[in-house]
Amino acid sequence: MFSLDAASKTYGIITALHATTLAFAPGTTSVLIGPSGCGKSTLLRLLIGLIQPTSGTVRFDGQPLSAGNLTRIRHRIGYVIQEGGLFPHLTAYENAALVPRHLGWSVAQVRARIETLAEQVHLPMDRLQQYPQQLSGGQRQRVGLMRALMLDPDALLLDEPLGALDPMIRADLQAELRTLFADLQKTVVLVTHDMAEAAFFGKTIHLMRDGQVEQSGTFAALLERPATPFVTAFIQAQRRWAV
Numbered sequence: 001m002f003s004l005d006a007a008s009k010t011y012g013i014i015t016a017l018h019a020t021t022l023a024f025a026p027g028t029t030s031v032l033i034g035p036s037g038c039g040k041s042t043l044l045r046l047l048i049g050l051i052q053p054t055s056g057t058v059r060f061d062g063q064p065l066s067a068g069n070l071t072r073i074r075h076r077i078g079y080v081i082q083e084g085g086l087f088p089h090l091t092a093y094e095n096a097a098l099v100p101r102h103l104g105w106s107v108a109q110v111r112a113r114i115e116t117l118a119e120q121v122h123l124p125m126d127r128l129q130q131y132p133q134q135l136s137g138g139q140r141q142r143v144g145l146m147r148a149l150m151l152d153p154d155a156l157l158l159d160e161p162l163g164a165l166d167p168m169i170r171a172d173l174q175a176e177l178r179t180l181f182a183d184l185q186k187t188v189v190l191v192t193h194d195m196a197e198a199a200f201f202g203k204t205i206h207l208m209r210d211g212q213v214e215q216s217g218t219f220a221a222l223l224e225r226p227a228t229p230f231v232t233a234f235i236q237a238q239r240r241w242a243v
């Protein structure tokens with residue numbers, strides 16, 4: 001569904017992502033994990049075309065992203081960031097309705113879609129009349145997810161979607177999200193810096209370090225056959241936090 005072909009990204013003298021070749025298969029959930037600043041968000045932003053690669057190519061469904069197809073491709077990708085990334089001056093409902101209204105959906109069509117999604121993400125309809133700051137962190141994320149799913153995209157990109165939540169709420173949402181991903185059969189790429197969360201979600205985990213993918217594989221493979229001392233150290237450091 002997504003692929004990077006020797007794609008890199010530099011900002012001045014900083015290489016946020018070294019030339020990387022990677023593919024994300026349709027219908028799978030993959031996780032990007034690694035220390036802060038290792039290039040996870042940069043990789044995700046390249047996939048959705050928010051930034052352009054300095055070298056190499058990014059493809060969606062086989063097509064290289066270009067100015068000409070970007071809008072059409074964006075509509076096939078839902079994007080969720082930490083805290084939901086909602087517009088504060090719009091109600092939750094208006095946030096979710098924004099893009100479909102812009103695309104010319106009728107009020108009734110938008111309403112029907114929002115009702116379906118509110119049920120899927122377990123958000124009571126009355127909450128949607130609230131402004132983002134009146135909602136809890138978990139509710140904001142549910143709205144962010146609804147907004148991302150409005151156009152029934154083929155893929156979902158989530159950048160630390162649960163990072164700002166309390167542990168209990170986080171655990172609940174993790175379980176719900178995993179069920180939702182399985183039900184919807186979307187191609188999901190999720191960024192986290194928590195190995196337990198990565199293992200929970202991702203069949204394939206890409207462990208990143210300093211703008212490169214250090215190792216890709218299942219959690220079990222990373223655990224049993226770490227490719228480098230960094231992988232071992234990263235997993236061990238996370239274990240210490242987990243106890």
Ligand code: ADP
Nearest residue numbers: 011014015016035036037038039040041042043
């Ligand atoms: P992560 O999401 O893993 O924490 P990022 O992808 O956000 O990492 O950043 C990777 C590196 O690129 C970091 O060194 C960061 O400071 C740098 N970087 C990211 N975005 C920009 C930008 N817009 N301008 C300059 N440097 C950036």
Ligand code: MG
Nearest residue numbers: 040041042159
């Ligand atoms: Mg980031």
